[in-house]
Amino acid sequence: xxxxxxxxxxxxxxxxxxxxxxxxxxxxxxxxxxxxxxxxxxxxxxxxxxxxxxxxxxxxxxxxxxxxxxxxxxxxxxxxxxxxxxxxxxxxxxxxxxxxxxxxxxxxxxxxx
Amino acid sequence: xxxxxxxxxxxxxxxxxxxxxxxxxxxxxxxxxxxxxxxxxxxxxxxxxxxxxxxxxxxxxxxxxxxxxxxxxxxxxxxxxxxxxxxxxxxxxxxxxxxxxxxxxxxxxxxx
Numbered sequence: 001x002x003x004x005x006x007x008x009x010x011x012x013x014x015x016x017x018x019x020x021x022x023x024x025x026x027x028x029x030x031x032x033x034x035x036x037x038x039x040x041x042x043x044x045x046x047x048x049x050x051x052x053x054x055x056x057x058x059x060x061x062x063x064x065x066x067x068x069x070x071x072x073x074x075x076x077x078x079x080x081x082x083x084x085x086x087x088x089x090x091x092x093x094x095x096x097x098x099x100x101x102x103x104x105x106x107x108x109x110x111x112x113x
Numbered sequence: 114x115x116x117x118x119x120x121x122x123x124x125x126x127x128x129x130x131x132x133x134x135x136x137x138x139x140x141x142x143x144x145x146x147x148x149x150x151x152x153x154x155x156x157x158x159x160x161x162x163x164x165x166x167x168x169x170x171x172x173x174x175x176x177x178x179x180x181x182x183x184x185x186x187x188x189x190x191x192x193x194x195x196x197x198x199x200x201x202x203x204x205x206x207x208x209x210x211x212x213x214x215x216x217x218x219x220x221x222x223x224x225x
Contacts, residue, residue, distance in 0.1 A: 043216040
């Protein structure tokens with residue numbers, strides 16, 4: 001089955017700086033890579049996703065890049081703000097068919113004022 | 114749409130008791146997933162359904178766990194008998210075509 005590794009487990013950045021979270025996956029059949037944000041005591045919420053036919057996707061201050069050859073993908077948050085503080089999860093799966101998403105262990109992002 | 118609805122939000126039960134968690138997916142979604150979240154193991158997929166049919170239950174930890182989806186708008190996850198190590202947050206999620214999962218608010222289960 002799929003195995004997703006996520007780094008770092010904790011990331012502390014100054015407000016206004018950029019944050020980068022990286023994930024690797026093992027199953028070459030995976031072609032759907034979403035990112036979720038989870039605030040304390042809340043549900044995971046989808047913030048951005050990318051499919052394997054696209055190398056990069058942007059939505060305002062967040063972007064995701066995908067390297068299918070190397071089997072890794074990354075989340076980039078620019079101009080970080082206090083409300084970006086949360087746990088971020090990457091996930092990988094086949095999309096559109098069999099198997100559910102496999103999640104990474106999460107990154108606790110701390111925005112220092 | 115009200116999103117994915119789970120009940121109860123919190124459940125405290127004694128070891129050995131039966132626990133039933135409930136989920137109402139988003140109307141029109143054809144996939145439903147049950148995940149368990151703990152600090153040690155993160156988000157683990159327990160079972161998922163496609164068009165109300167269980168597809169993969171390989172993540173269900175033991176025979177004490179069972180799940181059903183009698184119709185497109187309702188699913189249950191049952192633990193019988195419950196044990197302290199089952200304490201976790203259980204999330205239900207639904208999606209259309211296995212993309213863009215929407216999670217419910219979760220059920221925080223404590224077994225004492």
